[in-house]
Amino acid sequence: MLPVHTLFVGYAAVGAAMLLVCLPARAQTTQLDPAFRPVQATMLQNGVPVPATIQDVVRQADGRYVIGGNFTAINGVAASGLARLEADGTVDVAFTNTVRTDGPVTSLALQPDGRLVVGGSFTTLAGSARTYLGRLEPSGVLDASFVPYTPPAYAAGGVSKVLLQPDGNVLVLGRFNLRGAGQPEQYLVRLSGSTGQDDPGFRFALPTPDTSPRTIRLQPDGHMVLGGNGPSYRQALLLGRLRPDGTLDGSFSALESTFTSELNALELDASGRIYAGGMFQNGNGNPFLRRYLPSGALDPAFLYPRTFTVQNAGTVRALALQPNGRLLVAQANGAERLLPNGSFDTSFTATIGGTIQRFLVQPDGAILVAGAALTGTTAPSAVGLVRLLDANVLRVQPSVAEARTAAWPVPAHEVLWLELDASSRPRRVQLLDALGRTVRTLEQPATSLQLPLAGLPAGLYCLQVEYAGADRVMRRLVLE
Structure with missing residues (x-):
């Protein structure tokens, strides 16, 4: 299982379904x-x-x-x-x-x-x-x-x-x-x-x-x-x-x-x-x-x-x-x-x-x-x-990939701009809807790119960026 780092953007109030989609699973570790x-x-x-x-x-x-x-x-x-x-x-x-x-x-x-x-x-x-x-x-x-x-x-x-x-x-x-x-x-x-x-x-x-x-x-x-x-x-x-x-x-x-x-x-x-x-x-x-x-x-x-x-x-x-x-x-x-x-x-x-x-x-x-x-x-x-x-004891420092992953604008409209961490070697970008269904996927993405959003209904989404170094950065965003 990939270790997950989460960075939140977008609305502070989100539905329970989106919480399940975009929050990393917390393993029972003790x-x-x-x-x-x-x-x-x-x-x-x-x-x-x-x-x-x-x-x-x-x-x-x-x-x-x-x-x-x-x-x-x-x-x-x-x-x-x-x-x-x-x-x-x-x-x-x-x-x-x-x-x-x-x-x-x-x-x-x-x-x-x-x-x-x-x-x-x-x-x-x-x-x-x-x-x-x-x-x-x-x-x-x-x-x-x-x-x-x-x-x-x-x-x-x-x-x-x-x-x-x-x-x-x-x-x-x-x-x-x-x-x-x-x-x-x-x-x-x-x-x-x-x-x-x-x-x-x-x-x-x-x-x-x-x-x-x-x-x-x-x-x-x-x-x-x-x-x-x-x-x-x-x-x-x-x-x-x-x-x-x-x-x-x-x-x-x-x-x-x-x-x-x-x-x-x-x-x-x-x-x-x-x-x-x-x-x-x-x-x-x-x-x-x-x-x-x-x-x-x-x-x-x-x-x-x-x-x-x-x-x-x-x-x-x-x-x-x-x-x-x-x-x-x-x-x-x-x-x-x-x-x-x-x-x-x-x-x-x-x-x-x-x-x-x-x-x-x-x-x-x-x-x-x-x-x-x-x-x-x-x-x-x-x-x-x-x-x-137990795995949840020590202070966990944010990963380099998390710190260097950017997405804008928020709220988004027709397109989402992404800036990824080149040193962590991005492998995949996915956009999931509030039910966890994948609605957009880009394999081997460039470090600077646009993710097209045309045709998607307005609402809450989860952006997942998977890196070769086993990091996964996740962000919540809203589409208008």
Whole structure:
């Protein structure tokens, strides 16, 4: 099948028949990667292995993966909270034995130099005392230069998110004391990337009582978008923006909850728009997934189809924005993908269900899906990580042939002038009517030519130019 590039001209409003004729077919492309073994994550419950959660995954420069969660075994190999996988999903036993923790790992951040910041609810990491946070060398041994304050652990404590800043400093989200003995509990701090010590120039305070920060994203200008949840009995901040020093940015239209709500996942696109996923019991917009403008105002152009009563909706747990602008969404029914306007992307045919916690889109377009008891594979029920292959992930640059193909005038009358790309070697020009019937054909056309239209009824048509380089350029036009 020829790859198709489409360039649209003519009327913006066209009939359904012409859409079928002149839009390229979207192949159903999603599949499990046969070169990657589905990863089983288990933990012991009353001495019996049960499915565990892979909470986070990062990809190292050499193509291997580090995973974190509450597991005690990966693919049957002993692994305590952290493990490294080869590119095919098998366990790197030596590394995995080195990086053991005594509690769950919830968040990972890979530095450009290969060192790995690890956050969770542990008190030991790689054989040394580290309460909730530490850093590993590329070899897996503890980085002794990164020494956050290590207080006694407590039942409600832990790190939920670690995020690297461009200057190397580390934002840490959760519930802990990383500032020193006698300090009140913190929910968001910034640590020195060199030493792991608290940065006194960053001071975040809960903007509303009982706010529980859950996730954070860094904007290019140093501001941060913060998401959280709150109880049913008090208003709490769901979505807000922080200045680089950690104080609340009053110019942003913050969203507060009026009933039990949660914001679990955030994504930012290149234009600064904010995708927020969770469960919203208040305010305008979809109850599970919304897009906000950079100002904090709701974006009415994004219309997610699922609601409480339609499409079997469920809480959104994870989001990932692909390079081509499509959005991966993990909700109660499993993984799905949306087009930029919020509608379903029907070319995404994965049937991955279960509790999805994390998407990771690789530079080559492969998609990692991490979570617990993932379904949609032929592997047993304890699958915690799979890799998908899909053709509609990376940004596709327009072909040279598409850029150099011109047709005029529009609307057309007795004749259509064409200018074709000589370097791509045009093979055939066809004109199709609204029902897909070929009404004009020119074989081996010249690069500059006229296509006669006399005798054709007025209406909508599709021009197809086929090139020897396997490109097909398509344009809609109107004949008067």
